[in-house]
Amino acid sequence: MVSLKRFFVLIIFCITPCVFAYQHELAVCAIFQNESRFLKEWLEFYKLVGVQHFYLYDNNSTDNYREILYPYIKAGEVDLIPWPYSNKHCSAQLSSYNHCLSKVRGKVKWLAFLDLDEFLFAVQHDNLRDFLKGYEKFGAVCANWVMFGTSDVDEVPQDRLMIEVLTKRAQQINKHVKSIVQPDKLAVFKAHSAIAYFDDYFQVTPDKEPFWGPFSPSLFVDKLRINHYWPRDKKWLYEIKIPRAEDLKTNLMVSDDDCWYLSRQVAHSLTPTQWTIAITDFMNAEKDLTIERFVLPLRKAMGLDDQKNDVISKTREKGCR
Numbered sequence: 483m484v485s486l487k488r489f490f491v492l493i494i495f496c497i498t499p500c501v502f503a504y505q506h507e508l509a510v511c512a513i514f515q516n517e518s519r520f521l522k523e524w525l526e527f528y529k530l531v532g533v534q535h536f537y538l539y540d541n542n543s544t545d546n547y548r549e550i551l552y553p554y555i556k557a558g559e560v561d562l563i564p565w566p567y568s569n570k571h572c573s574a575q576l577s578s579y580n581h582c583l584s585k586v587r588g589k590v591k592w593l594a595f596l597d598l599d600e601f602l603f604a605v606q607h608d609n610l611r612d613f614l615k616g617y618e619k620f621g622a623v624c625a626n627w628v629m630f631g632t633s634d635v636d637e638v639p640q641d642r643l644m645i646e647v648l649t650k651r652a653q654q655i656n657k658h659v660k661s662i663v664q665p666d667k668l669a670v671f672k673a674h675s676a677i678a679y680f681d682d683y684f685q686v687t688p689d690k691e692p693f694w695g696p697f698s699p700s701l702f703v704d705k706l707r708i709n710h711y712w713p714r715d716k717k718w719l720y721e722i723k724i725p726r727a728e729d730l731k732t733n734l735m736v737s738d739d740d741c742w743y744l745s746r747q748v749a750h751s752l753t754p755t756q757w758t759i760a761i762t763d764f765m766n767a768e769k770d771l772t773i774e775r776f777v778l779p780l781r782k783a784m785g786l787d788d789q790k791n792d793v794i795s796k797t798r799e800k801g802c803r
Contacts, residue, residue, distance in 0.1 A: 631765025
């Protein structure tokens with residue numbers, strides 16, 4: 483009888499971790515619209531840095547995003563959710579984020595809320611999951627933006643990665659943050675940070691400094707950072723970014739020390755040529771190759787011809803035009 487009891491205790495002990503284990507240690511939630519040109523690179527980059535699953539909300543896309551996503555959906559790596567709501571005042575973004583938050587509680591340990599022009603990585607770790615092991619007692623850890631411009635590139639070539647071609651950034655580091663949260667510890671999320679946590683949990687900087695809201699108290703990019711390719715190349719800026727911003731009547735982003743937005747009145751008075759000058763002045767100020775260590779493995783994951791690496795290196799030294 484005693485042996486039988488010990489047998490059942492052993493069985494319960496063995497299966498309990500499996501019953502309560504998370505399905506994914508790290509996942510990403512994002513809402514997108516007509517992002518197919520850069521979608522595969524974004525997905526493969528995050529797989530490379532340790533993301534195991536993606537919850538992607540389609541906001542009325544009309545491009546070939548389904549063709550790009552099909553193999554990832556088939557492999558069980560992507561959940562695609564139609565989200566056909568207006569995004570004025572970021573309403574579709576906010577609702578999708580909180581829908582995802584409620585969807586993944588108990589299933590995902592860490593969830594990063596990101597846009598498809600944002601490339602989040604740990605500076606001193608190759609894998610984000612390794613980095614996050616030091617933050618498990620917190621509700622969220624937040625990363626600052628490093629804003630990248632067009633690097634004077636008209637269009638990223640098809641045989642090149644965006645992150646290897648767009649290498650010029652603004653001098654200022656942006657105090658805006660994006661968050662990697664633990665859904666089981668978070669009640670309500672906004673566009674950049676949580677507004678309510680369960681119990682006594684809170685968000686911290688990469689240096690474990692507690693703070694509240696979407697702006698960090700100091701600038702932290704030596705441990706965790708987001709390369710934010712806001713305008714991407716000039717083709718994207720002219721054909722997608724500016725028309726989208728004007729259609730939604732949102733503020734258009736440039737830079738002014740601590741403030742990264744022009745007023746709506748000023749923004750709407752600018753021509754595309756003036757926009758290009760503004761982007762060049764502020765976001766193409768200096769070269770930054772911090773993300774470069776991911777280029778070769780990402781090219782391999784993308785199936786690009788690595789025999790061109792010598793040519794690429796020489797081109798990068800001269801500056802890609």
